[in-house]
Amino acid sequence: MLSSPPSPIRVPLTISTVTNAFVKLRRSTSKAETIDSTSGDPQTHPLLQGEGATSKRKVPLVQSDLFLCRDAVDVPKLLRESRASLLERAEIMGANVLVDESWECSIRVPRDRRHGSFKVQIRYCASASRSSLPDPQKPIALHRVQNVPGLMTVLDREELSP
Numbered sequence: 001m002l003s004s005p006p007s008p009i010r011v012p013l014t015i016s017t018v019t020n021a022f023v024k025l026r027r028s029t030s031k032a033e034t035i036d037s038t039s040g041d042p043q044t045h046p047l048l049q050g051e052g053a054t055s056k057r058k059v060p061l062v063q064s065d066l067f068l069c070r071d072a073v074d075v076p077k078l079l080r081e082s083r084a085s086l087l088e089r090a091e092i093m094g095a096n097v098l099v100d101e102s103w104e105c106s107i108r109v110p111r112d113r114r115h116g117s118f119k120v121q122i123r124y125c126a127s128a129s130r131s132s133l134p135d136p137q138k139p140i141a142l143h144r145v146q147n148v149p150g151l152m153t154v155l156d157r158e159e160l161s162p
Contacts, residue, residue, distance in 0.1 A: 035107040035148070037075065039141035042100040042125070047136055054099055058127035061086055061098075064160040067120040072150030073107050075120075079139040081157070082124040087135060090128030097135040098126035107148060117155060118148060 048054055063086040067078050087098055103124045110116020124139070 033109040035109065035146050037105045037144055037146040039101070039103045039139075039144055042102040043140045044099040044101065045136045045138070045140060048097055048099055048131060048133060053133060054097060054129040054131045058099060058129045059090075059093060059095065060100075060125070060127050061089055063089070063122075063124045065122045065124075066158045066160055067122070067154055068156040069118045069120055070153045070155055072152040073118050073120055073148040074152040075105055075107075075145040075147050076139065076142050077152070078120055078122055078154075079103055079105070079124065079142070079145070082122045083126075083139050084137075085159070086124055086126055087137075090126075093128055095128035095130055097129050097131045097133070099129050101126040101140045103139060103141075105145065107146070109148070121160075 044054075063082045065078070065082050065085070067081075069078075082103070083098070083101075090096070090098060101124070103122060106121045108119040108121075110118060
């Protein structure tokens, strides 16, 4: 006696089952491209290095921002914004310079660059200190940034908790 093979499970074709299949397919192929860059180990601007250039007391600070940009990403400008916020917080505490600086940047590239927006997360770390010298007002290690060329428009900025 021959038995027939088991029949495959059939799922009725409804709008919801077809939609779910497309959603699952899209999720599996939507691995977003990211561009990561970092300053490396903490650094102090050459202007503020040397014996007695800054006070020995240092207070570590962290600034985390999420920028939404259209058309391009100019990382040095975004780093300047994050650093300026960090220096503002340091000045409230009585410091006037940032030392031991480091940053990390992650750019999430949209699937459709013409109509999508870039999500840029920046984490800027530094220590607040006092000095008789002025703060350089410039992020460190700008030669290590990775940009997305073009004219950047910042659509939104959100401060994240560190």
